[in-house]
Amino acid sequence: MLKKRLIFTLLYSRGHFMLSRNFRLQKVGDFNWLQRNYDFSHIAYSIDELVVLNVDRDGACQKEFCDVLKLLAKGCFAPIAAGGAVRSIDDARALLRSGADKIVLNTPLYESPELVRALAAEFGQQCIVGSVDVKRSESKGYAVFSSCGALEIEADLSGWIDQISAESVGEIYLNSIDRDGTGQGYDFGILDSLSRKIGVPVIFAGGVGNTAHLAAGLADSRIDAVATANLFNFVGDGLKKARRTLVDSGVNLPLWNIELMERHFASLRKVAQ
């Protein structure tokens, strides 16, 4: 039986990891800072997938982003999805060569569906994660945004999800702009508003502030994976503790021997470096 997933999302822009609240970004620290304060390898042991997004508004520094991705991939033995500023097959290939297994796309879903189709043809549909940013709306219930939350697209949420999942997207990363970075918990209203079951796996994001929020997401049959991008809510070994609580409560997550990773491989890791 397929397992559900606990996903950690890192947001990166021009040399820094970022914290996002309602899609407003704040610098936190660089790669060394991430290693110092979070011992990234420990976070990486406790998750089932890593998402790394280049959230620079101008899509700058793709090369530098690839370098950071390579550093992260060295210590992460779980699948990695990367994205942000992918505007060509070469951009996607550069991410895949830097350690990514999947490509996360948002704006191209709207602006250049032909690119999305070409990427799916080149790398397979399972390689494409469609990112869908949504916000509560008076008129539509929920509105969909592209361009890092800056541009509202005309389609309604249900129609949009049907459209992108019917064609080229192997998975959907569904994020709430309203809840993003607030720690208030997931907005399940997003899923309630859909007229049909989503035909591809759903990664749910936006609002996680504690372990109970993750548990609520994992308990929902419409959700295949829960994601959190909030560095501060799971500081130190917070994510490891959260995972243990979830596994102990019987959530259908893959079982890792995190202690084995930490103890047994620590000496080998030193040799390797």
Next chain:
Amino acid sequence: MTNNSVTIVDYGMGNICSVVSAFNYLGCDALVVSDPDLVASADTLVLPGVGSFRKAMTSLREQELDLALEHAILNRGRKILGICLGMQLLGERGLEDGETHGLGLIPAVVERFSIDEVRGSKIPHVGFNSVNVPPGSRLMAGLPAEADFYFVHSYRMLPDGVPGLAANCVYGVEFLAAYEHANIFATQFHPEKSQSNGLLLLKNFIECA
């Protein structure tokens, strides 16, 4: 462990860097090689790969890597680990893009999951799934009776009638998730993407005689 090294066969298909970094993490040198002479004389081989069976076999044959692999494995008795498409290539034949002969080291046919056998589940089979670890497995020693691994594939081999030790996974149908027989080892899943379970498996592969 530090004196170990593996030779990773590079025939232009798929992401090799995560396989390299997993072996490096285990204190093992990973040489990425596409020269058939180096493959033929290697001690420990890894055949990774993602993509189409036919394309991969064509590429191996064009570079005479098929002959080099046969020499190392059959004549010199060196061990090999096939990962994902690399496992499938060890099979008898593959039915992706028409029928293609494989390396013939695992007597099984590589076929697409049928819609009937997966019983409504999606194809490709993507994600973490649990694998039944057979007692006495060298590759999976130290793992619990069921261990989780990361899969991404649409084609599979069935365990029926294969010699050696089969580790199975159920996705509607029971299929061959890992295989070991004498010096031939293979995993349909990606150990390099399967956290502690995968690293332990790779460590076992390096260490087993």
